[in-house]
Amino acid sequence: MIDRFKAKFVEESNDNVHDLEEALLLLEKDTSNNEIIERIFRAMHTIKGGGAMFGFNQLSEFTHHLETVFDLIRNNKLAINDDIISLTFESIDHIKHMLEMGDVDDQDELDNQAAFIQRVRRVSNSESDTPQVKPSTGQAPVIKNDGTKTYLIGIKPNEEILRNGTNPFYLLDDLHAMGEAKVVALHTNVPALSNFKPINSYCHWQVVLNTNETINEIKDVFIFVEDECEVSIDEIGEGNLLSTEAIGKYIDIASEQQKVLSKVDLVALSNTATGAAKKEIKKKVQLKEHKISSIRVNSTKIDELVNLVSELVTIQAQLNLFAENDGNPAVLALAENIQKLSRQLRDNAFSISLIPLQSELMRFQRLVRDLSKELDKEIEFVIEGGDIELDKNIIEHLTDPLMHIIRNSVDHGIEMPDERVKNGKSPKGTIVFKAYYSGASVMVEVMDDGKGIDPEFIRNKAISKGLIDSKTELSRKEIFELVFLSGFSTKEEVTDVSGRGVGMDVVKKKIGEIRGEVSLDSEMGKGTTLTLELPMTLSIIDGLLVDVSKNQYVIPLSSIEKIFALDTVSFGKTFNHVVNIDDNQYPFIDLRETFEQELTNKGTEQLILVKYEDRKVGLLVDQVIGEYQTVVKPLGRFLKKQENISGASIMGDGTIAMVIDTNRLIHNNATKKYRTKN
Incomplete structure (x- = not known):
């Protein structure tokens, strides 16, 4: 135990x-x-x-x-x-x-x-040992300073205090170490032997303490047990009242006869003993009653809860399928009610598993502080949106990539103070960590006001490494995407982009493993921004079930804008995979081509318009089946390298539906023109 x-x-x-x-x-x-x-x-x-x-x-x-x-x-x-x-x-x-x-x-x-x-x-300029929190071998010497005060302290532990490993005698020892103290142990609450439980605490104590410490320092003694004790602290008077004979006898008699010490009696005795009028006794200082507003739960229990809820959602899908096939109105109504309850349970379970980003940002603040001192740089780390919450599993996978990004910002992004001043900047650099919600995603931006990265340098380096052809036309955004390609940088590089290039393909891979996206933008002389787009949770999503050549796929609802039904002829007349709908042109991806399937529906096809960065892209499918609450299971090791699929879901009839990662699908399709196979 x-x-x-x-x-x-x-x-x-x-x-x-x-x-x-x-x-x-x-x-x-x-x-x-x-x-x-x-x-x-x-x-x-x-x-x-x-x-x-x-x-x-x-x-x-x-x-x-x-x-x-x-x-x-x-x-x-x-x-x-x-x-x-x-x-x-x-x-x-x-x-x-x-x-x-x-x-x-x-x-x-x-x-x-x-x-x-x-x-x-x-x-502290002190080589002498001071009292420790450990069992005392004797009472502290008498302290009779003019600046001392005498207090009456009541300590009444909960019966369960011993079960939590707390020893109340250490509290008494701590009080003894603060000055001169006399203790009255009250055991009137000890039950008969038949009801006595050795693991319970039945005693409570009163302590008359003379000390030169403040009342706040006395309260500090009880910090660790404030939830397990009722504590009261009263100031009786100034000076060492324990030195008076009347008060000493009063405490001894109370201890012998098991009587509670009275603050009023102590004050009266002190007034009589000193023959002087005492100041009005300060009001009783009662430690604030603590009500439990949160509990500590082992993270493995949270994982178990989420897994059980995930299994419940899968079983509920089977129940829905059975109810539809059975056709019994009572069973249909029951299945509908269970679906509502399982959805509420799912939402509650995932809200429990969400933790604020602030809980992990401390290590980044410490990293910036230590590295900046090591490199003789002045850097301020600013946090915005630290209260944004994410699935704890996402945060766990996010820590290392963010550590790498911030380290590079400190090491390679922010210039030395003299260089910054020479370029008309403040000698102190700034790194901003900003998080905010964007639809069903969380956006995380790491921005520095350093020297930035030259896009032309990136392009030339990519050409020299054979990653792109010299005739390839790339947009500014596509050039910065090259930084994330494997093999773009080498360890020998010490240029502006050396730190950001080394390992940035690993950063992108790590972010991709949690169904996230990463992008980079930079301006010479002004700084660099890395943006991460992350899902709020990994295990269960609301999806749209679609049919592609008699195979089922799930598209996350959070990314869907509109759905259009068009005849097959319309798509046969398109040029360069762009379709005209309501006087708007949309690029589209035929999922049958992506997954190498044959056309089976020769009549009407459906175009699902999804969001991708600042534009909309269509996904062409044979048929939309309907909304589906999806439990996302990880892919096995044989499908781990499948880039367009983020997981799989078990349907109510036992079949498998693949979950499409729309961001990665569109990104991979758009960058085919300059990516090379190694």
Whole structure:
């Protein structure tokens, strides 16, 4: 069971590390923002406390020293500088490593950790050990400073707190470490032996604490367990009230007789003992009640849910077919209701699997920061549309291509500061990550304001490599498409396009694997833009089922504009695959030619008009069968290289319908004139 708790701690700590990294990037831009400093401190405190509870003692010790630095910062005893920011980033990487490795016995690893701790401690100008979150061997020495205050703290854990691996005694130890404390343990709620459960917690505590720490720092003790405890904090008065005999006896009697300490009695006793009128007691500070608004679910469970919903959609298609063949009105009505419910369930399941892009953008911000410092460049990374949501499986496949694109923008796109100034630009370059919805797709643009790419250079390079003929006429867009051809660049190139060429065919391939498209545009002296068009989900789509020479295919509904029914003669008179409809000319692709099928319907044919970039292209089919909710299954290894097909779907009668990737189909058809076979 402890392993399960440890795994949960690691998962939650990785979230805290992500939050820590994000806050640190914000702090680097605004070093005087106290809210960000407090956010960083709380994240470190949570990791430290959890590490001590779940056996990550080395992690807890290391984070404690880092926390000390930011405690000095938030108390205005230490000024933030670039060295502290850089050291903290390195420390975050070290925390990630320690979360992955756990406590280690390897001497080299221990020496590295010790050296790292020394670097952190030097920043805080402290070589002495400070109290850790671990069982105490004794009570802290009495503190009697004029600036101290005395608090009454109530701690009432939920009965289930022990089941989550939380030890309440660590909370008491943390309070002892803050000053002088006396504890009253109340066990009046312990049930009879017949109802007693050893795994439950029945005790609660009251602590009278004298400390020079602030009330916020006392609240920090409970950050990690705020969902599992009822906590109240009252200020009783100024000075060390525990040193008065009356209050000391009152606490001892309450502990012996199992009576609850009264704030009113403590205040009265302190007034009597000191003979001075105390200031009005501050209102009770009750930690905010926390209501669960979200839950943490393992991603494998989400995948299982989506797979089950996919299977349900397939079974529902079989039920629809059976109901139509049976003709029974009751069965038809039942099948229709199940179809509505399965559609709602499908939408809910996929909304659960969607996550915001922002969750992955932190690594790109960090990449830009680290690379720009390494290359002595000034670069600002701007995010627009980080709240846009995508299927988690798409985001997982998107990370590496985006990393490659952004790395090239930093390395090869943005110029050195002196070169930018010489060209009339700001010394600081800008990379913009922009995401937005476009119909049923998500568009992602990565734009830099660097030196750009010369299209003429691309054309000449493609000619020299034999990728195109020197007489081939290409548009500007088609020239930039050459960058994505395999073999366009070599590792020896160090020209403007070297970084963008190396591996860009792999980027296009990776994006194509998730049914996406990538394009590039650039202007010399002004910068380069890479645009990705991505589907929001991969597993289930709404499609249009069509017949092509007695074979069934599915076309995604999201890409369809209109459907026209025309006689076969009309297409026989077309020139260069362009048809005239309603005084508009549309290029079209005959799917029978694409899939090497013979014409079977000699009467009426149907043209499906689909969107492709900024234009419309027709797809010629024999017959439109109707709308179909499609579960997209991946193609087997024998069909993996089939570029025009993105997957397959099992029909209600058990037959297979191929799912057409319209973007790739049209793109491949349009670029045949200059693509060469290797």
